[in-house]
Amino acid sequence: MKPVILLLAKAAMAAKPREEMQGLCDTVAKRNPDYAVTYALQELGTPSLRAKLTELADDRVEEVIIVSLIFPMEPAFPGWIRKSVHRWIEQRGDAFFPRIRIAHPPIGETDRLSDMIEALTFAADESDIVQERIKVPKGTVVPDQKYRLLVCMGGACNDAGASLIYGHVRSEQDRLKLRDSGAGMMSCKTNCLGPCSLAPVVQVWPEGTIYGGVDEADIDLILESHIGKGEPVDILSYPSNGKKQTLK
Known part of the structure; x- marks a missing residue:
């Protein structure tokens, strides 16, 4: 089975951002045909990192490379990912788990990030202009939560x-x-x-x-x-x- 690139994003609750994540996975997979590509979410939405690692382990994937998409990267965040993976491995007990690598965040890749920002900036067109005022709702429901x-x-x-x-x-x-x-x-x-x-x-x-x-x-x-x-x-x-x- 192919090694897996696991893209770790912040959150994706609605269908549209999940579709975007899957689209990114498909694009990365086309450029890296020797790897399978999937994603997990650090905060809101599913699958969580732990759930995705369990799924890949159950499928007997031998190697997983975790690539964080969270930017800017908090200095302690790679350590948090490592701790989460360590806890998951410990909880697996004697069950199989893959070799897991955590990619270093691309903080030093400023030229590539600048190119991406420039491309996004000049891709905007007239439909992206926001000038109209919006109506603010006058009331909201206070949820009944204990x-x-x-x-x-x-x-x-x-x-x-x-x-x-x-x-x-x-x-x-x-x-x-x-x-x-x-x-x-x-x-x-x-x-x-x-x-x-x-x-x-x-x-x-x-x-x-x-x-x-x-x-x-x-x-x-x-x-x-x-x-x-x-x-x-x-x-x-x-x-x-x-x-x-x-x-x-």
């Missing part, structure tokens, strides 16, 4: 991979339609939530339950049990007792 899941983005949590945790939360929220199903849930990033030694940290309201040291599999359990059934996950939670605590 739960709020907060993902800490403080320094310690960022270093521990909080961005990937947030991306997984948003992806699963969209896939499972958690905004509109059951009790309803919204998620958001926050500044430091406090217990930095438990990074990465998420908190679920209205109970205020703190979960620490979470990975993608833990998020799945929290969504299934706490959000889906109203049952906090005790093995992952830490009591708000004013005392110093360490990761379990």
